[in-house]
Amino acid sequence: MSDPATPIRVVLVDDHAVIRLGMGQLLAATDDMVVVGEAGDGAEAIAVVERTRPDVVLMDLQMPGMDGVKATRHIVSAKLADVLVLTSFSDSERIFGALDAGAVGYLLKDADPDDVLNGIRAVSRGESPIHPRAARALIGTRAGSANVQLTGRESEVLGLVKEGLANKQIARRLGISERTVKAHLTSAFARIGVSDRTQAALWVERNGL
Known part of the structure; x- marks a missing residue:
């Protein structure tokens, strides 16, 4: 978490310069954020993030070469920064993929500019x-399907929630950050x-996860 006395350091990733x-x-x-780097594709994003070590990466998804999902996976797995997706796509497949x-x-x-800043x-x-x-x-994806399809990681996290573990304990158990949890x-x-x-x-208990 960023120190309130210092600006939030942000890297912008989008293939459109505008x-x-x-x-x-x-x-x-703003007076609480600063852009420390920019990138036009996923591979460049990784290089910029490794060099600048920002607090937050504002990540597009659809880009030439390496896309935003692959770049996100690398950045998060290496614990380089937190990634906030900013994209035009609202279909459930892309959302699930990014998360x-x-x-x-x-x-x-x-979104309203203030919503992005917030x-x-x-x-x-x-x-x-x-x-x-x-x-x-x-939610619509869930409502339209009789069988909920969870990712492997989501199933793991829910199983540990059922065991009563807090986010910090889950993060330690799975070797990921609390924010990823x-x-x-x-x-x-x-x-x-x-x-x-x-x-x-209760849902996990009922469904035998």
Whole structure:
């Protein structure tokens, strides 16, 4: 979590220079964020993040060469930074893919600028911001299917929730960050249609996970 006395250090990743320019200007107008690097594709993003070690990476998904999901997986697995997705796509497959790769939040490019800034701040506080339309897509996928399909990691996290482990303990057990645990829980809760850990534990018990 960032020190309130220091700016949140952000890397912008998007294959459109005009998007990076606009986001850079938006962040420059704040007094609590600073852009420390930019990249136009996933491979470049990894190199920039390794060099600058930001607090938050604002990551597009659809890019030439290495896409945002693969870049996210590398950045998160190496514990280099937290990744907040900013994309045009709100379909459940892409959302699940990004969250499973370790992204801790998912915002859409048609969001209000203040929502993007607040999303970056939320990630720096250890929260997992999800655009309302993306959240509805997650819930809609669940509603349209009789069988909930969880990723392997989501199943692991839910199983440990049932055991009564806190996020910090789950993170230590699985060798991932607490924020990644929170992101998996956000996704899993939406898929199974619960809003808290108690309901999740009961769901796991009922479904024999």
